[in-house]
Amino acid sequence: MGRSESEVERDEPLTPAGRLFLRPEMDQIIHCAIGCKYPIDVDALRSEIAASVMVKHPRFSSLMVRDRRGREHWRRTTVDVDRHVIAVSDPVGDSAAGDEEAVNDYAADLAVSSPLATDKPLWEFHILRAHDCMLLRIHHALGDGISLMSMFLECCRRADGSDRRPSIGSVGASERTDVGGRRRGWWMVGAAIWWTVVFVVEFVLRTLWVRDQRTTVSGGAGVELWPRKLATAKFQIDDMKTVKKAVSHATINDVLFGVISSGLSRYLDIRSPKALREGLQITGVAMVNLRKQPGLQELSNLMSGNSGIRWGNKFGMLLLPVYYHQGGSDPLQYLKRAKAMIDQKKQSLEAHFSYKIGHFVMSCFGPKVACWLNYRIVCNTTFTISNVIGPKEEITVVGNPITYLRVNNTSLPHAITMHMVSYAGRADLQIMVAKEIIPDPQVLAKCFEEALLEMKEAAVAATKE
Known part of the structure; x- marks a missing residue:
């Protein structure tokens, strides 16, 4: 009709x-x-x-x-x-x-x-x-x-009976203040250009043919159709803040990625002991919000054409490498390495490039080509990671107090996809896996939880020295 x-x-x-x-x-x-x-x-x-x-x-x-x-x-x-x-x-x-x-x-x-x-x-x-x-x-x-x-x-x-809307904290941005004169400004521009070129070239190579070495946690084409299992790693935000303070200018996202790096190394030691070389790279795909204002905004702002915030999908992708390391004497080394790498990513325009090139390919060549490029990136990497900040206080829906908020997506060619949401002082990381590749996601969740607690102990010990 x-x-x-x-x-x-x-x-x-x-x-x-x-x-x-x-x-x-x-x-x-x-x-x-x-x-x-x-x-x-x-x-x-x-x-x-x-x-x-x-x-x-x-x-x-x-x-x-x-x-x-x-x-x-x-x-x-x-x-x-x-x-x-x-x-x-x-x-x-x-x-x-x-x-x-x-x-x-x-x-x-x-x-x-x-x-x-x-x-x-x-x-x-x-x-x-x-x-x-x-x-x-x-x-x-x-x-x-x-x-x-x-x-x-x-x-x-x-949930406090005030009938007010929930409030949202910051997304874990660093408190650093940039000081220095024109020389520092030129240095930052030069660093931004350099890291943008480096990471954009890497992004293009990943799209075409470069891929992670296969491990016991690798997925690939067709894995999105395999049966899934889901497990939850539970963190306390105060523990993450304690770890964050141990490294100058670190953020919650730095801590999260340090935990992922340490936890994956622990899990690989369990699944394939002595079969991996030190420093083996495993690459994650991270989703990054590109809206100008940090944090979550009220719906009226998202829908307002004058706010500068657009409803819908506005995020870019970052390729975040994890390097396998056997357990060392200083658990905070995982955080320090994660922070150094993420600082370089922040200086670049990689996320903006991925968003713009995706928009260009979709507009000029159609969804089939754009989908093929995105599918290739996922097949050539090992895991997906995202982090969305939730309300600081407990909330209710239809007057019923909410005890947890947890998020996951439908499956991708990755054998591991991870999504973290914070809520009322806690943070739950949903770990979805292809169960024929990773039959024990609860063990992986435990590896992440133990990694954070070990970092916390090291951070507390460092402050006492």
Whole structure:
């Protein structure tokens, strides 16, 4: 059936990033597990969603349609909330498993070959009543982690009874103040040019043929279709801050990547002892927010054309190398190496280059070529890592206090994908793995937790000296 001219005029084209995430090879759905303190009132939740800003937002109230040339568009529609709220009354997964393991198993099952229906807007809530948990599924074409976290928090309130919206901390930026005169300014410009050239060349080579040496944690083409397992590494933000203070100008992101480096080295020692050479490089793909203002913004700012902040997907990619090292006498060496490498990345324009080149390729050559390039980068590296900052204080949804927020994506060719979200003084790292390659993700999670605690002990000892 043909469409009227008025319908065509109202349709809004998808952004290049949105079109990329709809390709079968890169089809990405974000899963946000929301633990609740009390049993969930499904009817009250439906009413809250129906009255929320979510169903009024253009992305959340539009169908994804294709024109005669196969180009994707958004078309506004009426949201039937009942079709988006899926109540699961019976326990999921192994009956002997605890709530956390059951929810992780449910999310892992959805991570492979479980697309969202295209005859309704691309989001839905799964209510796991037996486990006091909601699983929010949102297609990545609707927005990135910053946009979607802002949307979710607009629907929440603080748990202290003040009926105020949650507040968001900084994203862990360094407190350093740049001093010096014109000489320092020229030096920074020169360093930016140098590191940009170095990292852009490396990025291009990674896209074409350079790849990580294979290890026991390597994925590859087709691995996105393999069954998944999901485990959670739990950190205390205060522990990460203690470690951060041990190294001048370090950030929480530096600490996180130091923990990843140490934890992966520990895990490789368990899986393949004496089979790896010292200093072996394992490369991660990190997603970096490119919006001008740091931190999360209120939804009104994200939707405002005058704020300078655009809704949707605006992030670049960084290639972050991890080097395998056997355990040494100073656990803080992992943080120092991570900080030195990330400082170089910050000086460069690698993330902006990856975003701009992706936009250019999509606009000039179409989603098939852009998808092939992104797929190649993932196949030639070893893991994915992202970090989204959440609310500082405890929050409620429909008056029900939230006990945890955890995020993961649907599967990629990587055998390991990791997503960290902070919430009320804690940080949970969701570790999704291809279970035929990494059958014991709980062991990997333990390696990360022990790495942070060991760094904390070293940091405390250093302050006493």
